[in-house]
Amino acid sequence: MPEGDVLLSNAEGTIRAHGPAVLVCDCPGDGLDLAVRRVAAFALTASLIVVGIVAARAAPFPIVFIAATWTAGATAALVFVRRRRRLHGLFRLDFERAEIVQEGRGFRRIFPVQAIARVSTPPAVDAEIDEPGLAPRWLLLHLSTGEQLRLGKAPAYALGPALAFLRRAGVEA
Numbered sequence: 153m154p155e156g157d158v159l160l161s162n163a164e165g166t167i168r169a170h171g172p173a174v175l176v177c178d179c180p181g182d183g184l185d186l187a188v189r190r191v192a193a194f195a196l197t198a199s200l201i202v203v204g205i206v207a208a209r210a211a212p213f214p215i216v217f218i219a220a221t222w223t224a225g226a227t228a229a230l231v232f233v234r235r236r237r238r239l240h241g242l243f244r245l246d247f248e249r250a251e252i253v254q255e256g257r258g259f260r261r262i263f264p265v266q267a268i269a270r271v272s273t274p275p276a277v278d279a280e281i282d283e284p285g286l287a288p289r290w291l292l293l294h295l296s297t298g299e300q301l302r303l304g305k306a307p308a309y310a311l312g313p314a315l316a317f318l319r320r321a322g323v324e325a
Contacts, residue, residue: 159313164288164305167314173247175317177291177303181240185257188233192226199223239302243293247321252293254301269294270324273311285309293323 156168165179199219241256252263293301
């Protein structure tokens with residue numbers, strides 16, 4: 153990524169200003185995606201093995217219900233992670249070109265800047281810090297389609313420069 157003015161840099165991602173009209177946010181998300189994919193792969197493989205054993209008549213038929221439960225659980229977890237993945241990624245908010253480009257794992261989406269409804273900083277649900285003002289908050293971009301994009305995560309004071317950039321660009325807070 154080319155250099156720009158760093159507005160936020162932490163373990164959760166980076167926000168850089170590339171000139172007065174371009175904001176680049178890298179918010180990769182958490183390790184939940186990888187963990188769920190690995191556990192789901194194990195569950196699906198185990199389910200296939202169980203079905204194969206039952207098909208070979210080496211185990212009673214009701215054991216297939218256990219395999220079906222594992223398959224349903226793994227599929228539900230993968231769907232949940234896939235939907236969650238759409239919130240994260242590398243975002244390029246280009247106010248000169250009037251477009252938002254989101255690049256994530258396996259997808260690329262483009263939105264018009266006019267689709268931005270507002271920006272907010274709700275508290276992160278997984279916050280473990282009890283100190284006032286230090287609890288992490290998400291920098292969320294709300295689109296008129298109802299979608300939300302997570303641009304970054306940090307304490308409120310650290311999100312200030314990015315919020316100021318968005319306000320100068322005309323985004324309602």
